[in-house]
Amino acid sequence: MSNGRYGPFGGQYIPETLMQEIHALEDAYARYSDDTDFNAELETLLREYAGRPSLLYFAEKMTAVLGGARVYLKREDLNHTGSHKINNVLGQALLAKRMGKTRLIAETGAGQHGVATATAAALLGLECEIFMGREDTERQALNVYRMELLGAKVNPVDSGTKTLKDAVNETMREWVARTHDTHYLLGSVMGPHPFPRIVRDFQAVISREARAQVLQAEGKLPVAVMACVGGGSNAMGMFHHFVPDAGVRLIGCEAAGLGVDTHQNAATIANGSLGVFHGMKSYFCQDEQGQIAPVYSISAGLDYPGIGPEHAWLHDSGRAEYVPVTDEEAVAAFEFLARTEGIICAIESAHAVAHAQKIVPQLPENESVILCLSGRGDKDVAAIARSRGVQVHE
Amino acid sequence: MSKIANAFKNGKAFIGFLTGGDPSLAKTEEYIFEMIAGGADLIEIGVPFSDPIAEGSVIQRANLRALSAGTTLPKLFALVERVRQKSQIPLVFLTYLNPVFRYGYERFFQKCRSVGLDGVIIPDLPAEEQGEARIFAEKEGVDIISLIAPTSEERVRVIARNATGFLYVVSSMGVTGVRGEIQTDLASMLALARSVSELPAAIGFGIGTPEQARAMAGVADGAIVGSAIVRLIEQHGETAHEPLRRFVAEMKAAVLES
Numbered sequence: 001m002s003n004g005r006y007g008p009f010g011g012q013y014i015p016e017t018l019m020q021e022i023h024a025l026e027d028a029y030a031r032y033s034d035d036t037d038f039n040a041e042l043e044t045l046l047r048e049y050a051g052r053p054s055l056l057y058f059a060e061k062m063t064a065v066l067g068g069a070r071v072y073l074k075r076e077d078l079n080h081t082g083s084h085k086i087n088n089v090l091g092q093a094l095l096a097k098r099m100g101k102t103r104l105i106a107e108t109g110a111g112q113h114g115v116a117t118a119t120a121a122a123l124l125g126l127e128c129e130i131f132m133g134r135e136d137t138e139r140q141a142l143n144v145y146r147m148e149l150l151g152a153k154v155n156p157v158d159s160g161t162k163t164l165k166d167a168v169n170e171t172m173r174e175w176v177a178r179t180h181d182t183h184y185l186l187g188s189v190m191g192p193h194p195f196p197r198i199v200r201d202f203q204a205v206i207s208r209e210a211r212a213q214v215l216q217a218e219g220k221l222p223v224a225v226m227a228c229v230g231g232g233s234n235a236m237g238m239f240h241h242f243v244p245d246a247g248v249r250l251i252g253c254e255a256a257g258l259g260v261d262t263h264q265n266a267a268t269i270a271n272g273s274l275g276v277f278h279g280m281k282s283y284f285c286q287d288e289q290g291q292i293a294p295v296y297s298i299s300a301g302l303d304y305p306g307i308g309p310e311h312a313w314l315h316d317s318g319r320a321e322y323v324p325v326t327d328e329e330a331v332a333a334f335e336f337l338a339r340t341e342g343i344i345c346a347i348e349s350a351h352a353v354a355h356a357q358k359i360v361p362q363l364p365e366n367e368s369v370i371l372c373l374s375g376r377g378d379k380d381v382a383a384i385a386r387s388r389g390v391q392v393h394e
Numbered sequence: 395m396s397k398i399a400n401a402f403k404n405g406k407a408f409i410g411f412l413t414g415g416d417p418s419l420a421k422t423e424e425y426i427f428e429m430i431a432g433g434a435d436l437i438e439i440g441v442p443f444s445d446p447i448a449e450g451s452v453i454q455r456a457n458l459r460a461l462s463a464g465t466t467l468p469k470l471f472a473l474v475e476r477v478r479q480k481s482q483i484p485l486v487f488l489t490y491l492n493p494v495f496r497y498g499y500e501r502f503f504q505k506c507r508s509v510g511l512d513g514v515i516i517p518d519l520p521a522e523e524q525g526e527a528r529i530f531a532e533k534e535g536v537d538i539i540s541l542i543a544p545t546s547e548e549r550v551r552v553i554a555r556n557a558t559g560f561l562y563v564v565s566s567m568g569v570t571g572v573r574g575e576i577q578t579d580l581a582s583m584l585a586l587a588r589s590v591s592e593l594p595a596a597i598g599f600g601i602g603t604p605e606q607a608r609a610m611a612g613v614a615d616g617a618i619v620g621s622a623i624v625r626l627i628e629q630h631g632e633t634a635h636e637p638l639r640r641f642v643a644e645m646k647a648a649v650l651e652s
Contacts, residue, residue, distance in 0.1 A: 290496030
């Protein structure tokens with residue numbers, strides 16, 4: 001079956017109980033992705049509610065400090081709910097509603113996707129339950145309360161490593177038990193087909209806008225676009241419309257935690273191997289026995305042992321590059337961007353900032369690069385303070 | 395006809411599941427023989443996995459215990475080989491796809507045949523994706539057992555047509571685990587399956603009492619019990635022999651009464 005494949009990656013490796021539902025989702029998406037009313041409603045929500053288009057901001061001071069290519073920031077952090085997650089969530093929530101669903105369930109790592117889902121549920125009058133690893137509910141306590149404020153029920157997940165992967169497991173278990181009224185609003189370009197495709201399409205608004213914006217500002221395409229990668233949704237969104245532009249490097253920045261040569265990282269392309277998990281064939285951090293490895297990153301949103309199948313294919317086909325960025329580099333970049341541009345970005349996005357600091361000085365001054373700032377960093381301030389030995393109370 | 399058909403030869407079948415390596419490989423081996431002594435017709439050995447997405451909390455915990463005890467696929471193949479020297483009971487693995495994929499499909503099914511494992515149940519390998527594994531399974535004469543769910547509806551025709559071994563009928567929505575009641579219209583599901591397949595059909599998920607086993611075997615060719623057995627092992631640890639044999643005997647008797 002070629003459907004839902006990116007080269008050898010992707011597929012639909014899920015329990016039989018979910019197959020009928022996943023096919024219903026495929027059918028609904030095929031129908032509504034070309035539907036004028038659906039798209040008009042989504043566009044209105046993106047514009048009037050989420051605040052799109054997001055800015056493409058020329059980071060003049062950062063450019064001057066780095067002394068190389070001109071740096072543009074795609075400001076997904078300025079979206080309603082503070083991250084790119086809202087792009088996909090509004091699309092899928094509308095789709096779920098068209099399918100007659102009355103309830104949304106979702107996994108969340110850092111809480112950004114959970115907050116976005118709870119927001120869409122509140123707006124569209126849907127019930128909402130979020131699954132979040134116990135460890136993440138503790139390191140992102142404020143987001144838990146945000147979701148509750150928005151009317152969602154947050155279920156802390158105590159199985160396995162108590163982080164994002166376990167939240168996905170638990171959301172799948174919940175979905176297997178209840179599909180008739182419930183849509184699993186998956187938050188990244190991962191999972192069984194058609195999720196990698198749906199999420200990519202809804203996130204592609206990032207590169208659709210950015211490509212036009214940069215052409216307007218520079219009169220030519222950038223030499224590189226970059227984004228952080230966990231499952232890979234903001235990166236797929238940032239890459240998509242640049243994929244046919246052979247001269248534009250696509251760079252995904254993975255969470256290397258304490259280092260790619262330690263056991264404490266989540267760098268799937270650097271350290272992973274081919275496997276089948278969470279409904280897809282892709283690269284995963286795993287042991288020789290095929291047991292999924294516990295992963296680690298300071299960033300709850302990148303703390304995932306796999307990567308979306310389209311990224312695996314972009315990597316293997318040589319179209320995109322994936323680079324590891326450590327916690328320490330990300331924290332330094334978080335502080336750098338705050339002091340240089342007055343922007344407190346998400347620690348996830350700071351992984352891309354860190355890589356820009358490394359490569360931009362080597363790139364010609366008459367060229368440009370775009371960095372996707374996938375989210376804002378308010379949620380991370382307390383954790384960064386702790387990592388610097390400062391105690392703050394939220 | 396595969397050896398799995400033998401499980402259904404003596405009237406209605408009782409199929410018991412336990413997680414391999416919980417609490418240890420040695421105990422699993424002893425417990426398999428207790429289940430055989432109790433009257434089990436087929437044994438499913440669960441290959442522990444770090445992220446068993448189709449399992450409820452009881453079997454999730456068993457997976458963790460087995461993995462902490464160092465259980466691996468090669469060690470479970472060795473266990474099957476030892477059991478096979480003393481018993482001809484049909485044996486299958488219940489395993490998530492990734493351990494099989496990492497081991498390599500060709501090597502995996504060759505090993506199944508050489509140790510005497512009759513089939514595999516892979517909960518995250520639906521009909522549409524089975525092709526990549528099935529070519530190797532068929533070559534070695536190992537059955538890939540297909541699952542049919544309450545949501546399968548018309549899919550039952552496609553699934554049952556390609557199925558081998560037996561049909562594993564999932565009683566209700568959700569993950570594994572004992573349930574108070576099972577409300578699915580199983581008779582209709584079974585009728586549809588039987589109209590396209592000659593294979594025996596056994597019902598699993600949620601069965602924990604003799605009454606439920608009797609009712610399920612009444613509409614199908616057998617009943618599958620996992621979580622209730624694993625819970626006994628969890629409660630009794632290294633000394634579950636007697637309770638296990640008694641429970642299986644009771645369940646087998648109920649199945650035969652149906």
